[in-house]
Amino acid sequence: MMNIVLIGFMGTGKSSVGRLLAEKLSYAFVDTDALIEERAGLSIPQMFAKFGEKYFRQREKDIIKETCNRTHTVISTGGGVPIFEANRQILQNGRNIIVCLRANIPTILNRTKGRGDRPLLKNDLHKMQALLKQRMPFYNQADFIIDTDELSPLQIVNEIMVYLRRRKK
Numbered sequence: 640m641m642n643i644v645l646i647g648f649m650g651t652g653k654s655s656v657g658r659l660l661a662e663k664l665s666y667a668f669v670d671t672d673a674l675i676e677e678r679a680g681l682s683i684p685q686m687f688a689k690f691g692e693k694y695f696r697q698r699e700k701d702i703i704k705e706t707c708n709r710t711h712t713v714i715s716t717g718g719g720v721p722i723f724e725a726n727r728q729i730l731q732n733g734r735n736i737i738v739c740l741r742a743n744i745p746t747i748l749n750r751t752k753g754r755g756d757r758p759l760l761k762n763d764l765h766k767m768q769a770l771l772k773q774r775m776p777f778y779n780q781a782d783f784i785i786d787t788d789e790l791s792p793l794q795i796v797n798e799i800m801v802y803l804r805r806r807k808k
């Protein structure tokens with residue numbers, strides 16, 4: 640069986656929804672950000688500060704490669720994963736179902752306010768808008784896109800389950 644890969648901007652709910660979806664499907668769960676931190680023994684901000692973003696992106700690519708070889712796994716990705724061509728090629732291998740979680744800027748600001756664990760998160764509406772706009776074309780390459788603004792994590796999981804069932808037919 641295929642993996643379900645969740646992509647989307649910071650704060651769209653990939654980690655929370657992914658964990659729940661994995662439970663519902665009885666799949667394994669991998670969160671790329673958490674795995675990178677665990678392996679490095681450093682938090683993401685520490686890693687950016689010590690070794691730079693480039694280093695983080697290399698670790699991220701390694702983990703994407705590795706996890707895509709699994710089956711029956713829900714993979715919650717970091718917000719920057721689909722921005723890189725190499726990652727897209729690895730993810731779009733025909734064995735993964737790619738689901739994008741989308742949220743508008745006020746929702747994202749609300750869900751991420753006070754978080755100090757995301758170095759690229761600027762608490763600035765315009766910067767956030769610019770980054771989101773730049774990334775949108777890549778997020779939009781997903782197989783299925785859900786607007787999450789008005790939905791609870793459980794409702795999002797249910798929508799994904801409906802989509803998966805429909806795909807099977």
Ligand SMILES: Nc1ncnc2c1ncn2[C@@H]1O[C@H](COP(=O)(O)OP(=O)(O)OP(=O)(O)O)[C@@H](O)[C@H]1O
Binds near residue numbers: 648655672717757795
């Ligand atoms: N559908 C939702 N409704 C309300 N709150 C939500 C929803 N989804 C996520 N949240 C909350 O928003 C915050 C961010 O969610 P989460 O960490 O899952 O996002 P993420 O996409 O994994 O972000 P990142 O890319 O930074 O890891 C959390 O506090 C979470 O509880």
Ligand SMILES: O=C(O)C1=C[C@@H](O)[C@@H](O)[C@H](O)C1
Binds near residue numbers: 648672
């Ligand atoms: O959007 C991004 O580029 C990032 C999102 C987070 O999930 C982390 O992967 C990291 O902070 C970078």
Ligand SMILES: [Mg+2]
Binds near residue numbers: 655670672716
């Ligand atoms: Mg996350």
